[in-house]
Amino acid sequence: MGESVAEATITSWLKEVGDTIESDEAVFEIATDKVDSEVPSEVDGVLVEKCFDVDAVVQVGQTIAIIETDGDEGSNASSQQPEPETNEVVNEPAAVAEVEKTITKAQDTATPIVNSDNRFYSPLVKNIAKQEGISQSELDALPGTGKDGRVTKNDILAYLDTRGNEPTKSEGKEKVETTVTASKPAEKAPSSTPIVASGDDEIIEMTRMGKLIAHHMVESVQTSAHVQSFIEADVTKIWNWRNKVKKEFKDREGENLTFTPIFMEAVAKALRDYPMLNISVQGDKIIKKKHINLGMAAALPDGNLIVPVIKDADQLNLVGMTKKVNDLAGRARENKLKPDDIQGGTYTVTNVGTFGSIMGTPIINQPQVGILALGAIRKMPAVVETPEGDFIGIRYKMIMSHSYDHRVVNGALGGQFVKAVKDYLEAWDTDREI
DSSP states (O other): OOTTOOEEEEEEESSOTTOEEOTTOEEEEEEOSSOEEEEEOSSOEEEEEESSOTTOEEETTOOOEEEEOTTHHHHHHHHHTTHHHHHHHHTSGGGHHHHHHHHHHHHHSOSOOOOBTTBOOOHHHHHHHHHHTOOHHHHHHSOOOSGGGOOOHHHHHHHHHHHTTOOOHHHHHHHHHHHHHHHHHHHHGGGOSOOOOOTTOOOOOOOHHHHHHHHHHHHHHHHSOEEEEEEEEEOHHHHHHHHHHHHHHHHHHSSOOOHHHHHHHHHHHHHHHOGGGSEEEETTEEEEOSSOOEEEOEEOTTSOEEOOEETTGGGOOHHHHHHHHHHHHHHHHTTOOOGGGGSOOSEEEEEGGGGTOSOOOOOOOTTOSEEEEEOOOEEEEEEEEETTEEEEEEEEEEEEEEEEETTTOOHHHHHHHHHHHHHHHHTOOTTOOO
16 A cells, blocks of 8 residues: 555455455455545455454554455365374473463453443454463553554563563462553543633534544654755746647647646656655654656545655656646546555655645655655746846746655755755746747
């Protein structure tokens, strides 16, 4: 689902248990904060188990469904053969102590793990708890770091790392009771602030995508040290050139020539000049990206945003860039983007000028380290320098706002990059053919 996607919501099951499934046939539908998509089967077989229900939030990497193929019967039979060997091992004196320890654990875990106190446990967490002998009371006492306080795989594995240090059974019981008491306020924390509304106010539930976007925006601000640089660009040459060629371009290519592909071309060139902005951060290491994949923030009909990606943007000419921009923007408006269309971005551009804003301070699209906001193009009086002297003229100006991650991008690099974009735009060849 892409490096920035950690979870998805199951929106519907297209197959039921017992249904025959062919390879590449859609089994269920999922939704992320970026795109809705059908998930196809990679094999032919029969759906034998659904691990999650509709509206369940599933982490990337978790098993969602089990499909039985023609070769499963043989593998199941072979997997059951080692049982006699297991019985022999149990009879060895060296294993007696371990067996007694396992039986003691089993006494506390005889009852299957169930959801309790409004806490949902995924099948993966339940399975780990069962295998490791974690009781229901222990699991209920474990603070969760997942959505709505859910216990994640990492939470239970971290607990197992320290669980072996338990002193005695009685001390462990006291410790569990203390943990339960301490964890209760944390579980109630999300709803601790009451909603204040008068009788005439309308309370609107946030959409699923809205909630996810809000979460990622807060997470980005907490992750990156945001710094902004602003610069003004004179785009008069581009304005006049586009007016001159746009009708011919429309007649020949069947596409509208907007300003967006022109700006994207300049950004791609600047990233080639300053590759240390085409990076991501992982811990204390910097990952320098080989490809320049430009994210293009686009507004959806419901008001949410999506960021389709132009792959290898520096390899496209202006005609190719225009066709790619128009294709992604059109499919974004129609909710027809595919998962691959929103993956792999290395730098993002957002056009706040579309809504009349002259500038903005955009939030970085993690795990990238920079995002450029393009303000509205306005006619402004400006000093024009000529060999005959300076005079005041009417020019088309645009303010660009560059937000970057100050952990790895200093002010000099952040300013030099946006200055390079400005220089490419202002040096536009008015005799350029397209």
